[in-house]
Amino acid sequence: MTPPDAWTTLRLVEMVAAVAVIQGTLELLATRRALADDGTWRWATLARELRWLAPLLAYRPFLALLVARLALAALLLAGVRPGVAPALWITSLLVNIRFRGSSNGGSDMMQMVVLTALVVAHAAGPLGDWLGIPSGVLVSAALLYVAAQAMMSYFIAGVVKIINAPWRSGAALASFVATPHFGTPAALRRLLSGRTALLAASWSVMLFECLFPVAFLDPRLALVMVTIAGLFHLGNVAAFGLNRFLLAWAATWPAVVYASSLMP
Amino acid sequence: MTDSPQGLVLVAVAVLLVLVALLPRAEVRHPLVSLVRVLVPSWRFFDDLQVTPTLLVRVAPDGAPFGAWRPILAPPPRSVVHLVWNPAGNLLLAQQSLLERLLMDVAEWDDTDPRGPETLVSYQLVLNLVRAKLAADGDVPRGATCQFKLVETSHAAGAASDRTPGSAPGDLVISREHEA
Numbered sequence: 001m002t003p004p005d006a007w008t009t010l011r012l013v014e015m016v017a018a019v020a021v022i023q024g025t026l027e028l029l030a031t032r033r034a035l036a037d038d039g040t041w042r043w044a045t046l047a048r049e050l051r052w053l054a055p056l057l058a059y060r061p062f063l064a065l066l067v068a069r070l071a072l073a074a075l076l077l078a079g080v081r082p083g084v085a086p087a088l089w090i091t092s093l094l095v096n097i098r099f100r101g102s103s104n105g106g107s108d109m110m111q112m113v114v115l116t117a118l119v120v121a122h123a124a125g126p127l128g129d130w131l132g133i134p135s136g137v138l139v140s141a142a143l144l145y146v147a148a149q150a151m152m153s154y155f156i157a158g159v160v161k162i163i164n165a166p167w168r169s170g171a172a173l174a175s176f177v178a179t180p181h182f183g184t185p186a187a188l189r190r191l192l193s194g195r196t197a198l199l200a201a202s203w204s205v206m207l208f209e210c211l212f213p214v215a216f217l218d219p220r221l222a223l224v225m226v227t228i229a230g231l232f233h234l235g236n237v238a239a240f241g242l243n244r245f246l247l248a249w250a251a252t253w254p255a256v257v258y259a260s261s262l263m264p
Numbered sequence: 265m266t267d268s269p270q271g272l273v274l275v276a277v278a279v280l281l282v283l284v285a286l287l288p289r290a291e292v293r294h295p296l297v298s299l300v301r302v303l304v305p306s307w308r309f310f311d312d313l314q315v316t317p318t319l320l321v322r323v324a325p326d327g328a329p330f331g332a333w334r335p336i337l338a339p340p341p342r343s344v345v346h347l348v349w350n351p352a353g354n355l356l357l358a359q360q361s362l363l364e365r366l367l368m369d370v371a372e373w374d375d376t377d378p379r380g381p382e383t384l385v386s387y388q389l390v391l392n393l394v395r396a397k398l399a400a401d402g403d404v405p406r407g408a409t410c411q412f413k414l415v416e417t418s419h420a421a422g423a424a425s426d427r428t429p430g431s432a433p434g435d436l437v438i439s440r441e442h443e444a
Binding site for chain 2: 034050096099109154159160181184237
């Protein structure tokens, strides 16, 4: 098989990241009532900490910021590059600041990782000239950063589970699927009510996460691991409703495959 | 695998990451750092069984005694559409994060501070949430008073069928009485 080159990989990462930003922004706009002046995240309360950002984060400006973010993501999806990635990076950071750090936890973090890499990759020409480095090297470095963060996200999550006795016994997973706010469907809870199923599910998750680094040994292994990762995230959507995590991590998978192709 | 140079590098990186993962979690609580924490990824997902708070609310019509405590946050029924479109579910996760932040802030509250924890931004945000939910439900009479509390969600392993919030709870935070 012929692995994709850096520029093709960058385009794939851009496209999936753009769709992820569009999805997240549309969801925020759909729940804007919670951000309004009689909602949970009303500006009158947040202003105690963020008054200096009122021109950007008070309710009306914030809606405009979300619409601008949507437009920027659409431009990125269409292949427009100049200035788009830094603007998306800034608007995304501001969205998270309005939620006092993050609105959707890990998916926001991975989105910022990918946007940071896009900022560097899109500036590869002038930045490379300034640093005396070929632009292709900078694009590769940006993609390797994304791949490394993706690998760490799975591997560290796996390690901290496997050293945890409740995870090894299945008790932790049983507890998480019983947590009301995740809204795990009753059918799935029934499926995971037996000890064998719980152990199988828990160990499948831990082994997949801990073994993810083998993706870097070979592009074929990388394809296998990102396919399993896709199934893993689909499972997380079904069990915990974490749909934004699926696209946030999918944006990293082309970079993982690319990184694996660099191994001699 | 470990005979090849890339295999050795991979094993070395893996060992380094394991050591990093085993380091104790360090929370930097400075407000400005907290605001940009999205730039410092933490990948310790679902690592241990932390206390998960459930929000309960009770309402007293003007001059009447309080009714029973009841939960006001319910997850939407899962659907295949949630794969691409789950605003209500993600809003609920953000609301749950508010509750967890309030728990942390109250735990760190200096009891000698005369202002009281109700001056915390996280407390006010949860109060906003309560008022907004009560208003949306439309069952709050004029002049009513409300009170909220966070209770520990039952995490008993194997108790997946017992999903009644507050079934075996311990009170974690109880608010003052507020105008609903």
